[in-house]
Amino acid sequence: MNPPVNNTGVSLQVRGLRKSFGGQEVLRGVDLDVRPGEIFVIMGPSGSGKSVLLKHLIGLESPDAGEILINGESIESADIAAKYRMALVFQSGALLNSLTVGENVGLYLTEHRLKSPAEIERIVAEQLETVGLAEAVNKMPAELSGGMKKRAAIARALVIDPQLILYDEPTSELDPLSAVVIGDEILELKRKIHVTSVVVSHDRDLAFGVADRIAIIHEGRILTVGTPDEVKRFNDPLIQRFLHADFKRDPQSKTL
Ligand SMILES: Nc1ncnc2c1ncn2[C@@H]1O[C@H](COP(=O)(O)OP(=O)(O)OP(=O)(O)O)[C@@H](O)[C@H]1O
Ligand SMILES: [Mg+2]
Incomplete structure (x- = not known):
């Protein structure tokens, strides 16, 4: 890798973010505080608004209501793109063919x-x-x-050399070993360049392996935010079901 750049991860605040498409309310008032240099993982079921949220964070979608602040400055402000280096790793990769x-x-x-x-x-x-x-x-x-x-x-x-890097499902389509390599890379970037990372993922191993804090999103709202240990202990049936979803190999199982 490059010698460490004198880089500082940015802080990110999301306040009351709302977005509808047609009649469908996808984000229903999202609030988040991501600290400089932390790895913040967002988990939630398919269709809960994770990719839509990430697109807002980097200015690819504009909200119906609410705001997003980078180091306390609205991302709507004119010079934000020139001031901070931010990157989104798209769910699809989005390479030019x-x-x-x-x-x-x-x-x-x-x-x-x-x-x-x-x-x-x-x-x-x-x-x-x-x-x-x-x-x-x-x-x-x-x-x-x-x-x-x-x-x-x-x-x-x-x-x-991003100061904020957003990953949308960075380990989907990867074999378990490559997934670990990506997780290590996310950790390494935090250590080396202090980048702030927001990681959207269904991958429980990745989330609990790299996160400083985890947010659980459901139907366009954040249900909880906490350290991996706090989230594991969080006494909410919906969250526990999401975190522990597994195959019913035992036909008698009544866990879900
Ligand atoms: N540009 C758009 N126009 C209309 N509807 C959209 C648009 N983008 C997203 N949606 C809808 O918003 C909802 C949330 O989509 P989103 O892509 O954020 O889900 P997700 O949480 O990332 O799911 P997954 O885990 O499957 O990637 C879905 O119902 C989707 O159809
Ligand atoms: Mg998605």
């Missing part, structure tokens, strides 16, 4: 002419190495597996 993996990863630096081509090549190689994709630099996205696309998307987020 006409560019190679290397070009995708270096795209931001190339487009903004932030570095020389040789420097960009070096940074791209380094970040691909970090996510275990060094061999794929000249491949096209269509030639990658789902998990490889995901790792390329993480490498693309890392090239900007």
Whole structure:
């Protein structure tokens, strides 16, 4: 990796966030406080509004009501994008199909002419190495597996030395070993560059393995926020059912 950059993770506040699509209320008043440099995991059932929330956090969707503050400043303010480096790793990877993996990863630096081509090549190689994709630099996205696309998307987020990195299901489509590698990488980034991380995931091993704090979202509302231990002990049947959902191998089982 690069030598540690003098980086400081940002704080993130969400206040009363509401969003509907058509008649459907997806976010119904979300409040969150994410501290600088922490790994904040959001868990919740499919369709509960996690991806929609992440898109709001980076300004890709605008709320019907409520606000989002980065280091106390509204993300609606004009110069926020110039001031802070933020990246979203999309659930789908969202690579451009006409560019190679290397070009995708270096795209931001190339487009903004932030570095020389040789420097960009070096940074791209380094970040691909970090996510275990060094061999794929000249491949096209269509030639990658789902998990490889995901790792390329993480490498693309890392090239900007983000102060806030948002991951949407970073381990879906990954085998368990690769999932552990991604979890370690998330922890390593916290340690090395103090980036603030918001991780949306269904993956209980990942969530409890990396989180400083976990929020549980259900039907567009945050049900609880706490450390992994606090959340495990939280005495709410809905949360416990979500955290302990498992197959009913025993036909007599009445746990769900
Ligand atoms: N652009 C959109 N237009 C209309 N409806 C949308 C849009 N984006 C999301 N939705 C709806 O909002 C709800 C929440 O979607 P979201 O993608 O946030 O779920 P999620 O919690 O990320 O689920 P998953 O775990 O399956 O990824 C869904 O019912 C979805 O259909
Ligand atoms: Mg989603």
